[in-house]
Amino acid sequence: MNKTENIWVNGRLVAWDQAQVHVATHALHYGSSVFEGIRAYETGNGSAIFCLDQHVDRLFTSAKVYRMEIPYTKEEIRQAIIDTVRANKHRACYIRPLVFRGLGALGVNPQACQVEVAIITIEWGRYLGPEAIEQGVDVGISSWQRMAPNTFPAAAKIGGQYINSQLIAMEAAEHGYAEGIALDSNGFVSEGSGENIFVVRNGSILTPPLASSILQGVTRNCVITLAEDLDHQVREELIPREALYMADEVFFTGTAAEITPIRSVDHISIGNGHRGPVTGRLQTEFFGITGGQIPDRHGWLTPVS
Numbered sequence: 001m002n003k004t005e006n007i008w009v010n011g012r013l014v015a016w017d018q019a020q021v022h023v024a025t026h027a028l029h030y031g032s033s034v035f036e037g038i039r040a041y042e043t044g045n046g047s048a049i050f051c052l053d054q055h056v057d058r059l060f061t062s063a064k065v066y067r068m069e070i071p072y073t074k075e076e077i078r079q080a081i082i083d084t085v086r087a088n089k090h091r092a093c094y095i096r097p098l099v100f101r102g103l104g105a106l107g108v109n110p111q112a113c114q115v116e117v118a119i120i121t122i123e124w125g126r127y128l129g130p131e132a133i134e135q136g137v138d139v140g141i142s143s144w145q146r147m148a149p150n151t152f153p154a155a156a157k158i159g160g161q162y163i164n165s166q167l168i169a170m171e172a173a174e175h176g177y178a179e180g181i182a183l184d185s186n187g188f189v190s191e192g193s194g195e196n197i198f199v200v201r202n203g204s205i206l207t208p209p210l211a212s213s214i215l216q217g218v219t220r221n222c223v224i225t226l227a228e229d230l231d232h233q234v235r236e237e238l239i240p241r242e243a244l245y246m247a248d249e250v251f252f253t254g255t256a257a258e259i260t261p262i263r264s265v266d267h268i269s270i271g272n273g274h275r276g277p278v279t280g281r282l283q284t285e286f287f288g289i290t291g292g293q294i295p296d297r298h299g300w301l302t303p304v305s
């Protein structure tokens with residue numbers, strides 16, 4: 001990770017080396033944080049932040065679920081994100097807003113701890129490797145499941161929940177896979193450690209519903225919209241594991257992963273083992289819009305300057 005010049009911390013921009021926390025920070029002990037991952041793209045007409053409002057909304061929703069009061073308004077956070085990208089003179093970057101419980105008490109109940117906010121921006125290329133977008137990735141079903149619905153609020157982007165993602169990601173790497181796919185507590189397909197998943201078969205597009213313990217991805221929503229623009233209906237329904245092996249195409253979506261084709265699952269090749277036509281058309285739209293070559297017809301881009 002390369003240092004950037006500025007990090008926004010509790011209302012002001014500070015130098016990278018100054019953005020530090022105390023070891024008694026509650027979030028360090030218990031994962032008490034909510035966060036976002038957002039991308040800014042070089043559009044050919046300056047940089048622009050993708051789906052800024054949707055991400056800020058989800059940050060506040062995650063905080064609400066976790067009974068955490070963010071000490072800024074949505075508009076203030078929105079502006080702070082723009083200011084940080086601008087201050088660091090990025091053309092394209094990954095933005096990480098983080099809201100966490102700081103100092104106050106060491107017990108489990110976090111409510112005595114102050115809520116702190118930071119916004120970090122870094123340069124971040126292809127999440128699953130430089131060739132992934134064209135070649136696709138090899139993935140495996142994880143032995144770790146996503147959390148059962150009465151254990152953690154999967155739809156909220158809460159720091160501590162990412163222990164589950166870390167176990168999935170580390171196990172996948174250990175097995176030589178680019179990523180792992182978790183099943184939900186009923187055994188249906190849920191999502192990757194940091195991506196939503198889509199399945200294409202006989203022209204229909206399926207994706208797991210919110211009840212399969214997924215994060216309701218911003219990119220997932222955009223891809224559903226783009227698919228509809230291309231006259232494909234997307235159905236949110238329970239997906240059994242074998243539907244992955246039987247699929248014509250499978251792909252991941254996420255801010256970091258963008259739209260990444262999956263070419264094999266558990267060493268079983270998907271379709272003909274190459275990026276499929278539906279995935280390709282969705283990528284053309286997605287990268288066309290984020291790259292500024294296709295008009296931003298859904299109003300997804302916020303210019304930085």
Ligand code: PPE
Nearest residue numbers: 037193194195196215217218219254255256
């Ligand atoms: N599921 C999970 C568990 C998840 O973490 C992400 C985002 C998604 C789905 C896709 O959501 P969205 O980005 O709104 O389309 N994962 C973020 C974190 C990746 C990381 O390594 O950290 C991301 O893509 O920014």
